[in-house]
Amino acid sequence: MTTSQEFEDPGLFECMYNMRAMRRLKPDPVPEAMIEKILDAAVRAPSGQNTQRWAFLVVTADEGRKFFGERYRHWFRKLLGDRMPPDDDDSSPARQARAALHLADHMTEVPLLIMALGKRDWPFRVPPEERVGLAPPSYGSIFPAVQNLLLACRGLGLGASLTTVHQMFEGELREYFGIPDDYGIVATIPIGFPMGRFGPVRRDPVSSKTHRDRWGNQPPMTTVD
Amino acid sequence: MTTSQEFEDPGLFECMYNMRAMRRLKPDPVPEAMIEKILDAAVRAPSGQNTQRWAFLVVTADEGRKFFGERYRHWFRKLLGDRMPPDDDDSSPARQARAALHLADHMTEVPLLIMALGKRDWPFRVPPEERVGLAPPSYGSIFPAVQNLLLACRGLGLGASLTTVHQMFEGELREYFGIPDDYGIVATIPIGFPMGRFGPVRRDPVSSKTHRDRWGNQPPMTTVD
Numbered sequence: 001m002t003t004s005q006e007f008e009d010p011g012l013f014e015c016m017y018n019m020r021a022m023r024r025l026k027p028d029p030v031p032e033a034m035i036e037k038i039l040d041a042a043v044r045a046p047s048g049q050n051t052q053r054w055a056f057l058v059v060t061a062d063e064g065r066k067f068f069g070e071r072y073r074h075w076f077r078k079l080l081g082d083r084m085p086p087d088d089d090d091s092s093p094a095r096q097a098r099a100a101l102h103l104a105d106h107m108t109e110v111p112l113l114i115m116a117l118g119k120r121d122w123p124f125r126v127p128p129e130e131r132v133g134l135a136p137p138s139y140g141s142i143f144p145a146v147q148n149l150l151l152a153c154r155g156l157g158l159g160a161s162l163t164t165v166h167q168m169f170e171g172e173l174r175e176y177f178g179i180p181d182d183y184g185i186v187a188t189i190p191i192g193f194p195m196g197r198f199g200p201v202r203r204d205p206v207s208s209k210t211h212r213d214r215w216g217n218q219p220p221m222t223t224v225d
Numbered sequence: 226m227t228t229s230q231e232f233e234d235p236g237l238f239e240c241m242y243n244m245r246a247m248r249r250l251k252p253d254p255v256p257e258a259m260i261e262k263i264l265d266a267a268v269r270a271p272s273g274q275n276t277q278r279w280a281f282l283v284v285t286a287d288e289g290r291k292f293f294g295e296r297y298r299h300w301f302r303k304l305l306g307d308r309m310p311p312d313d314d315d316s317s318p319a320r321q322a323r324a325a326l327h328l329a330d331h332m333t334e335v336p337l338l339i340m341a342l343g344k345r346d347w348p349f350r351v352p353p354e355e356r357v358g359l360a361p362p363s364y365g366s367i368f369p370a371v372q373n374l375l376l377a378c379r380g381l382g383l384g385a386s387l388t389t390v391h392q393m394f395e396g397e398l399r400e401y402f403g404i405p406d407d408y409g410i411v412a413t414i415p416i417g418f419p420m421g422r423f424g425p426v427r428r429d430p431v432s433s434k435t436h437r438d439r440w441g442n443q444p445p446m447t448t449v450d
Contacts, residue, residue: 011234012380016269016373039431044241045372046387050321052429061438096275140389140412143368144375147270148241151376155237162271164365178440187365204277206264213286215403 006033010155018198019151021096022159023103025192029060030112034156038191041152042116047141053119054145055183060112067176068166068188069108075168076104092202103161103190112191114149115166115173117183118142137184146187159194162187231258235380243423244376246321247384248328250417254285255337259381263416266377267341272366278344279367280408285337292401293391293413294333300393301329317427328386328415337416339374340391340398342408343367362409371412384419387412 039056047053059065080101085094103110118137146162153160166173166188173185212219264281272278284290305326310319328335343362371387378385391398391413398410437444 007238009236009238012237012240012376013232013234013266015237016266016377019269019271021271021275036431039435041238041241043428043431043434044244044426046244046246046375048389049318050246050427052434054434056431056435057440058435058437058444064438093274139364140368140371140387143365144372144387146365147369147372150271150369151237152241162365162369164273177438180440201269202275203268206261206268206281209268209277209280210264211280211282213284213289213402215282215405219283 007037007156015151015154018200019154020199020201021099021161022194022196022198023099023161023190024195025103025106025110025159025190026195027109027111028193030158030191030193034158035060035112037156038149038152038158039114041155042145042149045145045148047144048138051141053121053138054142055117055119057115057117057177057179058112059115059177064177065110065113066108068113068173069106069110071169071172072107072163072165072188073104076101076165079165079168103163104165107190110190110192114189114191115177115185116142116146116149116187116189117179118186120182120184134181134184137186139186142186146189149189153189153191154198157193157198158191159198160189160191162189164188232262232381240376240379243425244379245424245426246324246386247419247421247423248324248386248415249420250328250331250335250384250415251420252334252336253418255383255416255418259383260285260337262381263374263377263383264339266380267370267374270370270373272369273363276366278346278363279370280342280344282340282342282402282404283337284340284402289402290335290338291333293338293398294331294335296394296397297332297388297390297413298329301326301390304390304393328388329390332415335415335417339414339416340402340410341367341371341374341412341414342404343411345407345409359406359409362411364411367411371414374414378414378416379423382418382423383416384423385414385416387414389413 085097120135120137150160166185170185210219211217310322345360345362375385389412391410395410435444436442
């Protein structure tokens with residue numbers, strides 16, 4: 001039996017169009033079969049020369065989630081400073097900020113954390129002895145896998161979001177989780193069943209982001225989303 | 226009418242599992258509705274603080290494709306050097322290398338090139354006057370969109386692959402296409418109808434890439450892909 005047989009296959013575009021960052025999550029544990037399924041989706045992504053230099057640290061143990069969540073909350077609030085929008089601000093960025101703060105304050109209760117890591121060996125053809133210091137991972141070979149993982153969460157009805165606040169305390173994370181120096185933490189994805197409902201993402205229209213044949217040329221587009 | 230109504234919605238996991246890099250492409254033009262659809266999928270991706278600092282340069286004009294393709298071929302062959310595997314090598318990397326060379330040699334015939342660009346304003350809160358030189362784009366806010374675009378191509382039956390060889394001649398591209406300094410080219414995606422058939426991607430199993438609660442701990446996985 002392979003994981004790909006255990007779940008219905010949802011619509012690709014349906015998932016993309018409704019993959020909001022879900023930051024209000026229930027503490028209920030995520031079934032192991034779902035954890036395997038979203039990781040199985042992640043590793044199908046492309047990577048430079050198909051080298052698959054990714055690794056995933058899956059954290060469900062109470063102590064690990066507490067260790068990560070407490071530091072995430074501390075650093076998120078420190079970065080936020082006094083920039084929290086007033087409660088009566090109903091703008092999209094304000095609602096987003098409140099949801100992000102909710103996630104930070106409840107991070108220790110999130111049942112599943114997945115850290116996406118990348119090996120620091122880019123460019124691949126530079127021999128280790130010729131490298132100066134630690135290179136960053138090849139982000140272009142990790143984020144496609146992260147996006148697959150996020151889409152798979154959406155497809156299974158799991159709430160998730162892409163976070164990078166771990167950068168503020170990566171050293172502590174490496175020591176606590178025993179992560180070797182030659183892997184960099186690229187993103188941390190908190191995952192759980194959502195409290196709210198999925199909904200369409202808000203984005204600027206394609207036409208406002210597209211240039212045709214030369215920068216500044218408007219595309220001949222007829223449709224607007 | 227929105228683009229999301231024009232096409233069938235294929236299976237999410239079906240697309241992920243069979244999204245091989247397709248490097249042998251027909252010269253037949255890609256319908257405008259498909260170009261819009263894949264860009265519409267790209268912009269649904271997440272980005273840091275939903276700032277959507279991406280831009281897409283769509284190239285279908287003969288001159289632009291010729292300009293890009295000739296330089297791509299030159300640099301690809303230069304980078305390849307004498308590392309081309311012998312014709313009787315049927316290993317997966319060897320076949321991949323031959324396909325990549327085929328793409329390079331026929332790049333001028335690829336009907337659609339999409340360059341994914343990112344604004345060089347990361348981290349967002351550093352005021353322009355305090356920036357030293359040009360920062361790279363926030364890759365983590367662009368590659369999820371690139372992956373959506375690649376998945377959308379697969380969903381529509383278009384062949385595509387993620388290339389970064391443009392880095393070798395980015396200066397020439399900027400001048401030719403009029404790209405401003407504050408945008409960096411993150412990836413170039415050559416797109417067309419595939420000569421061959423889509424098929425399952427070959428990847429190392431999830432279990433070989435996953436650590437549970439601490440680096441080195443084997444995950445309690447039961448399934449293998």
